[in-house]
Amino acid sequence: MPAYLKLQKQRYYCKDCGRSFTAKSPVVAAHCFISNAVKQKIMDLATRVQPETMMAKDTNVSTHTVRRVIRQTASQIRVRPTHQLPVHISLDEFKSVKSVDAAMSFIWSDAATHKVIDVVEDRKKRSLSTYFSRYPLEIRR
Structure with missing residues (x-):
């Protein structure tokens, strides 16, 4: 069942250092509008053989979002070889x-x-x- 969470960004000002910062939430990553739970659901669905359009329908996001989440996760998991080889x-x-x-x-x-x-x-x-x-x-x- 789709649920929409309306988040408003709260900015704070530090009087000691004179800098401002934005409040953070464990529900949504910084500079992102899609929750971490939805991203985890997309990765769970990606382990099964099904088209991106079905994953997008199941998670109520676009197919481009599904593709982007899969690519981001794959780039974090897969370490490209550099100029060094592991010992074992x-x-x-x-x-x-x-x-x-x-x-x-x-x-x-x-x-x-x-x-x-x-x-x-x-x-x-x-x-x-x-x-x-x-x-x-x-x-x-």
Whole structure:
């Protein structure tokens, strides 16, 4: 059942330092109009196979909002590799989606923190050697 929460921003003035600030709420993130609960619901629905339009209908937001929330969360979860490699890595292969040319993809993560570092679309040796060759030889060793 849709519920609308009318939030008004309250600004405060500090007489000691002469600065003003806005009141914060745990319901809504700063500079945002969509509640954290709705964002969590979108991410919960994103774990199931369904179109963005259905997720938008279920949460009473636009499809663009659904897409933006999924991209924001994905960028926070997935750490892009930089110039360093972790000391210990975990790796696995999995059945990929139909939009990928290869049948199986390759996923690897930091074994210490369990954070996914990246997903490679193909698990074949040629693709993996091309992928990892962008790191300098001394780092790969």
